[in-house]
Amino acid sequence: xxxxxxxxxxxxxxxxxxxxxxxxxxxxxxxxxxxxxxxxxxxxxxxxxxxxxxxxxxxxxxxxxxxxxxxxxxxxxxxxxxxxxxxxxxxxxxxxxxxxxxxxxxxxxxxxxxxxxxxxxxxxxxxxxxxxxxxxxxxxxxxxxxxxxxxxxxxxxxxxxxxxxxxxxxxxxxxxxxxxxxxxxxxxxxxxxxxxxxxxxxxxxxxxxx
Numbered sequence: 001x002x003x004x005x006x007x008x009x010x011x012x013x014x015x016x017x018x019x020x021x022x023x024x025x026x027x028x029x030x031x032x033x034x035x036x037x038x039x040x041x042x043x044x045x046x047x048x049x050x051x052x053x054x055x056x057x058x059x060x061x062x063x064x065x066x067x068x069x070x071x072x073x074x075x076x077x078x079x080x081x082x083x084x085x086x087x088x089x090x091x092x093x094x095x096x097x098x099x100x101x102x103x104x105x106x107x108x109x110x111x112x113x114x115x116x117x118x119x120x121x122x123x124x125x126x127x128x129x130x131x132x133x134x135x136x137x138x139x140x141x142x143x144x145x146x147x148x149x150x151x152x153x154x155x156x157x158x159x160x161x162x163x164x165x166x167x168x169x170x171x172x173x174x175x176x177x178x179x180x181x182x183x184x185x186x187x188x189x190x191x192x193x194x195x196x197x198x199x200x201x202x203x204x205x206x207x208x209x210x
Contacts, residue, residue, distance in 0.1 A: 004204050005183065006201065006202050007199070009178075010197050012176060023162050032154075033102075037159065045088075059146075064182060104145070105164055106143045109133060114126075138175060
């Protein structure tokens, strides 16, 4: 074994003390650091932020195991592939006074059940199941969250979590599935310690020396 990645299934509740605590920390962080959440209502409105999103990904993820900096071609491919899946309710871009991005988070309704039902086929009728799942779902897939290193540990991640959590609860979302996170990444795992979580997936990397 070289390293493990784990994933959590998180139960969401509007009445939990966690939601109230996150909202309180988010308000404090916005005021203290003079930040604001960008108002983005359409997919076209995302494009001015795309470059900063991936610049921040390259900065925030650079120290993690197995991470390689994304180049322009990869960024364009990811934007084309994933942007259509994102609803603006589940995207949050936190900016400073000079409109520099200091944090962001992106989620999307889970399409796992829809793709299982269609066995991965979009045609002839699979596309309708996928489109239905985009608007009728109880589970969110968490794609990416990143915070500039100089703002980490200062409550800025709560701004992202508060916006996404409030949108999820408003839309009837009951669960969130995290992406893979390194088992040794205590900072990111600590974000979920107050939630009702189930660690339900594990991936492992083996290395054999020849």
